[in-house]
Amino acid sequence: MQTGSPRIASDSQATVSAIGIDATYTVQNAMPIHEGIRVTSSRPMDPVFRWIESSALSVWTRESTSPLAYPAILSAHAIGMALAVGVNAAIALRLLGAAPGIPEVEMRRYGGVAWIGFAVNAVSGMLLLIAYPTKAMTNPIFYLKLSLVAVGLAVFVAVNKRLEPWTSTAQTWIGIALLVSWGGAIVAGRLLAYTYRRLMAG
């Protein structure tokens, strides 16, 4: 992020206010904001982004009018999220004392459902990333989302291995960690649609 540093006079300046973050960018030509803002600083990843964006898979995912392209991938990503985060939320609620009739160790039976969700979202997320690599990878919130997913996944794996022998304090913290990491991942994921600075490099 470059804020308000002096720029070459011939370039015009644009201030973008996305979700309260004010950043000043130098733009080379007047372009609608949704088509991406051209930052004049060095952009070493652009050739990689352009290469991905021009691949057949990227073009198909982005431009196909088939309902099996973008709409189906987005739907799959939401369903995978519901399964993965849903199971994690249920485990967290149980660890925090909800549904006391469920033997804790038996919550493990639903670990497989979460893994199905993770798999669906790894594939659908990868396709969304291939469709718009610049959009995601130039947005810091994308890395925040990935980090939160990594934390949530690590806690899930640890908990799913042995649900029983935790102390009650540990249980509480694990439950909170699961809810915060997955809730945070959802919020970060939603914000991606509002906070991107460039849509495509090409």
Add this chain to the structure above:
Amino acid sequence: MVSFQMWLVSMFASVKPIARLMHTAWGWPLAESLHFIGLSLLIGTVGLFDLRLLGVGRRIPIAAMHQLIPWGLAGFSINAVSGIAFLLAEPDQYVYNPSFHAKVLFIAAAGLNALTFYLTVYRKVAANGAPAEAPPAAKAMAAASLSLWIGVIIAGRLLTFYRPFPCQPPEPGFLATCIPGFHANWK
């Protein structure tokens, strides 16, 4: 139905404060985040209960699994509130959206399915010492519940691909999937 839709839109549009809040920088993303959190909570509780009825995690008593349901209702409530906020902020984008029609239909069907479950087999499957295996009727309702909620998610995700545009002649039939009122001969 079209005049009912137009009446609905004008009713929703008259609730101004929510719309103003939703159109601030944080309003829409916040409501969407809550909507996704609520749906995860719903699927993680109601969906897991459905899976239990279908035979996943047989060692958990069905009655014990049912203790998660209040959290599912909490998730549904979060989504009802955030969903109504969307509706009040951009009424014509939902009331004339065919994907929204499907979504409402699926939600209503899921509600009727749940009602039928509670009025028929619930007492038997959740009784003390009830068998681990749910009867076929309960399994059928569980399968219906899972499919309907997944249908709700898909219809919700597809809303943006079926955004309604101003109606072109001829006039819409029974149910408008375009925004009426842009032509002179419209009442």
